[in-house]
Amino acid sequence: MITGFNTDVDREGRIFHVQTEDMGRDHPVVQSLIYCGGEIIAKKEAPYGDLLEKEEDSEEVLLRRMELQHQGLIREIHNGRYDQEAPKPFGHNIISDRSLDEVVLDFLQTNVRLSAIRLELLDEQSLEEGTRPTLRMKVIEEGSDAAVPGAAVVVRLVSTEAEPRDLFASATDDDGFVEASFDVPELPGADLALTITAEVGEQRAVLRQFVGKPVNGSAESP
Secondary structure (H helix, E strand, O other): OOOOEEEEEEEOOEEEEEEEEEOOOOOOEEEEEEEEOOEEEEEEEEEOHHHOOOOOOHHHHHHHHHHHHHHHHHHHHHOOOOOOOOOOOOOOOOOOOOOHHHHHHHHHHHHOOOOOEEEEEOOOOOEEOOOOOEEEEEEEEOOOOOEOOOOEEEEEEEEOOOOOEEEEEEEOOOOOEEEEEOOOOOOOOOOEEEEEEEEEOOEEEEEEEEEEOOOOOOOOOO
16 A cells, blocks of 8 residues: 655645545555545545556555545645635536536536546447446546546436436456446436546546436336
8 A cells, every 4th residue: 555645735724635646456446635624625535456466666656646536625625626616516506497407517617627638439329217227438638548547437417306316337458448237317307417537637528318218218107
């Protein structure tokens, strides 16, 4: 297990403490916590199971990922993301009279940064509630199209009437690929979409996929 990083950050008189550590091979995750006033105000985790099979340079790669994640959170603090007057997290004001397009666009505009990576779906498919799809994806660098290994990929369910929910999280393999299998719940009366994010350090790419209703409609109670 690699020793982590600890940094105090002064943001306009407020002191934030950023802690990043390797949780160990039994739980291969790089975990970062941000403390302020003795409380945890943010948490970020990135799996690194793809490195366990590698014998050469695995510790150096892991250390670099930890450093990038740690420095990325420090930059977010300096950029004001955790200021007391910062925008509230996505989902706090979701109400049923907002369209799904408005909900998703609000999420993308609030949370997505410009990036130098691209997330591609390799198999186009229609998504429906109550199914278990498998999405094959690849993360590549913009411009060079080189594979991006170790990118944290998260599939999140967004709806017009509920808080966002994570359905899948993993990391890309050495060739930049990840295969995501997950259950899409049925939420009668709500419009659903998936946001799929890939993140490496400060770089992030996002896709969105709308979720359709079952062809035969929701089952009726007897």
